Amino acid sequence: TDFGIPASVGGGYEVIATLLYNQMLGGIPDFNRGAVIAMILLIPSIGSICILQLLERFNIRYTRISQADLRKNPLRDTGWGVSSTVISVAILSIFAVIFVVPLVQNWPYQTQFTLAHVQAVFADSELQTVYLHSLGMALCTAFFGTLLAYGAALITARSTLPKWRKQSVDSIALVTNTIPGMVLGVAYLFLFSGSGLQNTLLLMILCNIVHYFSTPYLMMKNSLSKMNAGWETTAMLMGDSWPKTILRVVTPNAASSLI
Secondary structure (H helix, E strand, O other): OOOHHHHHHOOOOOOHHHHHHHHHHOOOOOHHHHHHHHHHHHHHHHHHHHHHHHHHHHOOOOOOOOOOOOOOOHHHHHHHHHHHHHHHHHHHHHHHHHHHHHHEEEOOOEEEEOOHHHHHHHOOOOHHHHHHHHHHHHHHHHHHHHHHHHHHHHHHHHOOOOHHHHHHHHHHHHHHHHOOHHHHHHHHHHHHOOOOOOOOHHHHHHHHHHHHOHHHHHHHHHHHHOOOOOHHHHHHHOOOOHHHHHHHHHHHHOHHHHO
């Protein structure tokens, strides 16, 4: 669903994501045809939503927390340790190329060490501004996105709201989880064109929050769902309100997931 990877490694082997990219951002954009391709890309999301709804039935809530003691087994531990190390090295070696290529003259033809490329990039006067924009967008997305994901997870996992309201939040999360980034970009292009949000950093932050919302939401929801369901009831019997219980009891227990 991402045009960048097939365009980089596939060459002329076209997939539906690259077709969408060419229709929307090519020399002569065809928005009508691009919108149809975007709709086709939404079809797999229906299957993903069904699978996630099915997996939800197997969620486990813990009423008592206990530390599990693993029995020592040198053969098992060594075997899994070696296999995990091999997989980790294989994954990291792919990213290692990114750090090697900038430090050679002309990859892959002249592999002599040089810092010329690094110096050229940092000599760019606009780099600092671009970097600050990126950093600002990342921090705002992380802060507001975390608050939104945590609030939504509290509604679905720890509140007494009607079931249909909780399912509405769940559906929104599952839809955003399966919508390809290009399709989301196309939708935003049509919706916000000519509005006050067009060409603003705020719109980019909003787009990022929507695009990445489902992963932290599902993680937070699963974390909250596994906590004891009786905390709010116990707090209510002791005269505490729901917001106070969330702040005093639930949030400290969810701190690791929030971080």
